[in-house]
Amino acid sequence: MTALAPPAMMAEFASGPALLGGIRALRDGGVSRFEAFTPYEVAGLDELLGTRRSRLGWIVLAAGLVGGGAAYLLQWWINVIDYPLDIGGRPDHSAPAFIPITFEMMVLFAAAAALISALALGGLPRLWHPVFEVEGFERATIDRFWLAVGAGDSALDRPRHTAVLEAAGALRVVWSRAAAVERGGAAPGAAP
């Protein structure tokens, strides 16, 4: 599903463990396209959804190496090629003196890459998202744990899965009719 496609169904839970219970119950019913929104990281959620380790580390490593390497090369080029200065008779290529700036630029590039890729990989910045239209979703940043199932999940069955989720402790189950949120219109109706 594309990032902006509204989910077909969303369910609200009162705690992290309850959310995990809801996911397990649906998964046993054959549903597979899960998404969850939580006010803080819930232990066990990643494992349950089978998300892989973030590849952000590799991006940060590459950015750090590029930043440090570029800083060293620039210092070398300044001091050896373009503008050599005789400082106390030391060699133009004075590696130890180049290390502080090399290190600092490595850290700066790596840190900037970490921030930017954490946002970009998480689909940010994007100020509006269909899930924000769901009634009660504003508590997803406070104390409610929301489960969403993507529109393309054909295993989803409204009456059966509503009952499954309510049995698993869902406070509210919201279905999006034809998997579309009426923009500018009312939010999708609450559970029947």
Add this chain to the structure above:
Amino acid sequence: MPEPIGPRDRGGTAERTDGARPDVLPDVLPDVLIGRPDDAALSAQLLATTTRPFTRGWKLGFAICGALTLLLFALVTLTVLRGIGVWGNNMPVAWGFGIINFVWWIGIGHAGTFISAILLLLEQRWRTSINRFTEGMTLFAVMQAGLFPLLHLGRPWFAYWLFPYPSVMDTWPQVRSALPWDAAAVTTYFLVSVMFWYLGLIPDLAALRDHAPTRPRRIAYGIFALGWRGSVEQWRHHKVAYLLLAGLATPLVVSVHSIVSFDFASTGLPGWHSTIFPPFFVAGAILSGFAMVLTLIIPARRVFRLDNVITLRHFDAAAKLLLVMSWIATYAYAIELFMAWYSDDPYEGYQQLVNRPGGWYAWGYWLMIFCNCVVTQLLWSRRLRRNLKLLFVIGLLVNLGMWLERFEIIVVSLSRDFLPSAWHLFVPTWVDLGILTGTLGFFGLLFLGFLRLVPFVPVAELKQLRAELAHEEAA
């Protein structure tokens, strides 16, 4: 390993010194979080710090800090217009207050990074409640610090010459000098601190976007929250990025004050030319930073009634670290004396063994020893570590002591170098004193604004900690 959770009885008969909560039993160190408020209650309490009414006390605080900030801007203008001749700097004391204040302020920032990054990697739970507070302290302290070398250049409008750019003059910075290293280190430190702070802040900005009382506020917080929705995908990358930033900030914080110390150690001046300088400076920086943390957090905790999230356990741990750093500084002072004697260098010996303890500025040396090495020994006592009034006073004294340490290093060494014919004392002018006071006001102004605008106790992190604690207690 994380610390064991729950109240720990350490025996003994110490008194209750905080007197705040009835459930704090005498001599039982409280938990990092008193009570188990649910997520909604914790969010309401911590997000409400941004919506407290502007009482007379707040207005007074903003007015005083604002006035001092205006004083700072006026004196900076005077310095730029007239040149740094309005300062007390002379030959040979060419560094004076400019560099003392620079080193002091940037050192204060270091405890913020220490708490937020190093203690995160060490899985210290007591960091959670206070990390954003101390990161804010770092940012604002580094902003004050950056002002001083800039003005000390004399012609601050040429500061960009420190950075490599293809200049029409066909020249480049001299990257084998410590000055461009400083520029790279301080710039990187500031930017990385901002990024680390902002990344941790995003989930809480999203909570304010959803729950701030007025629409303009919601829009403003919403823009800075960037549309955060707390999806699994967002948390997954957020967690890794936050840990990586902590891992990057850890060597960074050590490097910054090491590089600052290179400004000194790479010269030949007696009292500066020493290999102990990098670790000595880093430990001193963290010592002064912890002192500033205590100075700021004790009043803030009282004003915002945060006794349940910033508990005596936090103060106990911070006080112990203050004691550790104080001993490292004491060790460094002792090694300086020993090496001066052992090296048999007459200049070094005169500087360390005669001029510092017995010269014109000896009062500063002994006051420094008193503040940084003697007063801190009170913290051996478990009872005194939980006496907040005493901790506040110790914090102020260590701040003073660490300022004096930089005064001793810079002024005493420079004023009496090799040739007696070149010796000259240093006396600050009113502009020096006004700029130092002004930066204190500017720092205070930024800090008060920070306390009012964003939740300064990380809400999402604390809720997660609460969930972990509840899980462990259930297990």
